[in-house]
Amino acid sequence: MNLFYQGNLSETSQNIIFDKDESRHIFKVLRHKLGDTLHITNGLGILFTAELVEVSQKQCLAVVNEAVKKAPLPYYLHIAVAPTKNNDRFEWFLEKATEIGISEITPILCDHSERKVIKVDRFERIIESAMKQSLKMYKPKLNELTSFSGFIKLQSNFNGIKCIAHCEDSEKELLKNLVQPKSNNIILIGPEGDFSYTEIALAQKNDFSPISLGESRLRTETAAISACHTVYCSNL
DSSP states (O other), X not given: OOEEEOTTOOTTOOEEEEOHHHHHIIIIISOOOTTOEEEEXXXXXXXXXXXXXXXXXXXXXXXXXXXXXXXXXXXXXXXXXXXXXXXXXXHHHHHHXXXXXXXXXXXXXXXXXXXXXXXXXXXXXXXXXXHHHTTOSBOOEEOOOEEHHHHHHHTTTOOSEEEEEOOSSSOOEEHHHHOOTTOEEEEEEOOTTOOOHHHHHHHHHTTOEXXXXXXXXXXXXXXXXXXXXXXXXXXX
């Protein structure tokens, strides 16, 4: 099935009006007709089944027949990751993490960060597209670019597993041995130049456990996807 996204819908919504771009896609590309059934989510777990009652390339209108609340991910995963110098690689991470299953993403600004400006609107569109493609009913939350120290402070009351993946030689636990099914997880992934000594020390002082993702040295976006997939697999 094709899944559409309308973030302004609630469980009691009766009519769904599609904007011009989405209407054109429904009419010209998908070639839907009056009476056809569409599936729409609000990104908050509700799947709407609706019937098209007006179809044109300027506006499509559907009437809701059913609204079903879907179960969320069996785990909570928040990955805080430094945006990569090559923007395409970070966008690839956003896409694949959404497809696998992630709850929240925070781009973080670190001492060794090479990218210090991001386009949140573009990132949101990539997440939305990946959510629809993978038939996810929950849209991951994307936060604004946040300083490393600021992010650490925000997690002081977090109830769950807090991890930092870094490349320095030290005693580390394999992430796959640390995560548990149905657990709450925050994982820090650093920039191309890794976290600084100061950042690693600050994270550990605030109860972030150092972790390893395996023997290979991974690119930032690969490490983030590896972490995402490891948490996903612990819940299979």
